[in-house]
Amino acid sequence: MTQSPTANWNYPTAVKFGAGRIKELSQFCKDLGFKNPLLVTDPFLATQPMVADAVASLKAAGLGIAVFSDIKPNPVDSNIEAGLKVYRAGHHDSVIAFGGGSGLDAGKVIAFMAGQTRPMWDFEDIGDWWTRADPNGIAPVIAVPTTAGTGSEVGRAGVITQESTHTKKVIFHPGMMPKITICDPELTVGMPQKITVGTGMDALAHCLEAYCSPFYHPMGEGIAVEGIRLVKEALPRAFKNGHDLAARADMMSAAAMGATAFQKGLGAIHALSHPVGALHDTHHGMTNAVFMPYVLVFNRRAIETKIARLAAYIGLEPSFDAFLAWVLELRRELGVPHTLKEFGVGKENFATMSQMAPEDPTAGGNPIPLTEADALVLFEKAFSGEV
Numbered sequence: 001m002t003q004s005p006t007a008n009w010n011y012p013t014a015v016k017f018g019a020g021r022i023k024e025l026s027q028f029c030k031d032l033g034f035k036n037p038l039l040v041t042d043p044f045l046a047t048q049p050m051v052a053d054a055v056a057s058l059k060a061a062g063l064g065i066a067v068f069s070d071i072k073p074n075p076v077d078s079n080i081e082a083g084l085k086v087y088r089a090g091h092h093d094s095v096i097a098f099g100g101g102s103g104l105d106a107g108k109v110i111a112f113m114a115g116q117t118r119p120m121w122d123f124e125d126i127g128d129w130w131t132r133a134d135p136n137g138i139a140p141v142i143a144v145p146t147t148a149g150t151g152s153e154v155g156r157a158g159v160i161t162q163e164s165t166h167t168k169k170v171i172f173h174p175g176m177m178p179k180i181t182i183c184d185p186e187l188t189v190g191m192p193q194k195i196t197v198g199t200g201m202d203a204l205a206h207c208l209e210a211y212c213s214p215f216y217h218p219m220g221e222g223i224a225v226e227g228i229r230l231v232k233e234a235l236p237r238a239f240k241n242g243h244d245l246a247a248r249a250d251m252m253s254a255a256a257m258g259a260t261a262f263q264k265g266l267g268a269i270h271a272l273s274h275p276v277g278a279l280h281d282t283h284h285g286m287t288n289a290v291f292m293p294y295v296l297v298f299n300r301r302a303i304e305t306k307i308a309r310l311a312a313y314i315g316l317e318p319s320f321d322a323f324l325a326w327v328l329e330l331r332r333e334l335g336v337p338h339t340l341k342e343f344g345v346g347k348e349n350f351a352t353m354s355q356m357a358p359e360d361p362t363a364g365g366n367p368i369p370l371t372e373a374d375a376l377v378l379f380e381k382a383f384s385g386e387v
């Protein structure tokens with residue numbers, strides 16, 4: 001008898017998608033019963049008109065509001081502790097997580113921790129550790145992404161760096177999913193080209209790794225292939241003209257699709273990238289973009305047929321080589337460094353990072369099991385540029 005598959009599928013939250021929809025923020029707060037939200041963002045965005053406008057509109061609507069922005073790109077545990085102090089001292093009842101992945105993750109984790117009694121690291125995404133959390137202690141969140149990449153706005157996790165071990169860790173709970181997400185592509189038009197590329201390549205990495213992961217999730221797989229097609233059509237346009245709102249909208253969609261799809265799993269791109277981000281403080285998405293072709297070739301024997309099918313769907317010749325050539329050309333067009341060396345990452349931490357990569361929670365989704373020795377070879381290849 002053949003066995004029929006069993007799986008857990010979770011689909012995103014209420015997504016309010018469209019240019020200008022940030023104007024509905026106060027109404028959404030009221031709909032959810034927020035009276036005194038804490039807006040969590042990063043220090044740069046805190047100085048920008050989009051945050052000032054949001055704060056003004058919330059005040060005008062009679063809501064109590066404060067801003068917490070003392071977070072690093074790749075937020076760290078002490079940022080969460082500081083945010084929690086502000087949240088509790090201000091008697092806030094909810095969080096508006098506003099920003100790129102860093103602001104979104106920090107906001108979501110502060111809201112998650114608001115009413116917990118155990119320390120944050122007790123809720124790392126390991127086994128069923130999330131069941132240790134008190135679901136009644138999780139404050140509700142509205143998410144407002146300002147980059148188009150991480151998809152954290154539709155995700156149930158936050159990535160926080162543990163300062164004592166320099167390790168990026170995932171804090172997970174199903175209740176961390178924002179209640180409402182406002183995907184307003186107008187908020188992304190001011191992204192500098194480098195951030196457009198880095199975040200866009202993160203969306204691509206999410207879709208690609210989800211598609212290649214061996215777990216059973218046909219819906220996730222379908223979302224991933226359309227996400228990849230959107231990146232192919234829209235990322236070069238958003239790169240050339242940041243004000244192309246149609247391209248920005250497609251990228252915002254691809255980002256949310258990537259994070260929806262990666263319930264199916266991620267893989268070695270992320271497993272290699274996380275230690276580099278933790279030890280060298282590089283941009284997450286750009287780091288993924290550097291590793292992408294090396295990991296594709298490493299996985300070739302497991303994914304060749306599948307990638308040929310994907311290549312056909314996105315309008316390429318149906319072969320692994322055509323897909324690889326497209327990835328290499330896209331990186332060139334967008335100015336992604338081809339090697340770790342060009343990216344400014346030296347060899348000094350290769351041994352440590354090769355131990356860390358297979359331990360990263362994303363490594364388990366790679367179609368070929370990633371060993372320490374494999375990771376070292378991949379770091380060396382990405383350094384020398386030998387795809």
Ligand SMILES: NC(=O)c1ccc[n+]([C@@H]2O[C@H](COP(=O)([O-])OP(=O)(O)OC[C@H]3O[C@@H](n4cnc5c(N)ncnc54)[C@H](O)[C@@H]3O)[C@@H](O)[C@H]2O)c1
Nearest residue numbers: 044073074100101102146147150152159187188190191284
């Ligand atoms: N939760 C998840 O599922 C998930 C997935 C992938 C990555 N991440 C995490 O997300 C973080 C990276 O997020 P990111 O790539 O969005 O970058 P980011 O949030 O760190 O932002 C990068 C820079 O862009 C600026 N910026 C953001 N929006 C802007 C805008 N509209 N205009 C101009 N500048 C803008 C920020 O101020 C910052 O200086 C990492 O910590 C990564 O680990 C989380």
Ligand SMILES: [Fe+2]
Nearest residue numbers: 150202206284
């Ligand atoms: Fe990512």
